[in-house]
Amino acid sequence: MVDVMRWDVMLGSVVYAVIGVVVLCVSFVVIDKFTPYELWEEIVEHKNMALAIVVAGMFIAIGQIIAAAIHG
Structure with missing residues (x-):
């Protein structure tokens, strides 16, 4: 049987x-x-x-x- 769901890939x-998400939130706090x-x-x-568009x-x-850092 072929394992369709690879749990290691999903967990990663x-x-x-x-x-x-954590890095994105930390970067918002730092820029703030x-x-x-x-x-x-x-x-x-x-x-x-205007500030909302900039953020x-x-x-x-x-x-x-x-995404580029994660993807490699």
């Missing part, structure tokens, strides 16, 4: 996904510390759409870097 994918204001407060409470671009760029 889950581990890399968790590591990627370098800015002169609180990013989350500025985006959520003050509804700063979204940052997430996409860092996500691509993480």
Whole structure:
């Protein structure tokens, strides 16, 4: 019988996904510390759409870097 689900591959994918999300969150916190204001407060409470677009671009760029590092 052919084993369709390889549990080692699935576990590796889950581990890399968790590591990627953690690195993405840590990078947001680090960039938040370098800015002169609180990013989350500025985006959520003050509804700063331009800053939200910049942060979204940052997430996409860092996500691509993480994916390239994981993929090799």
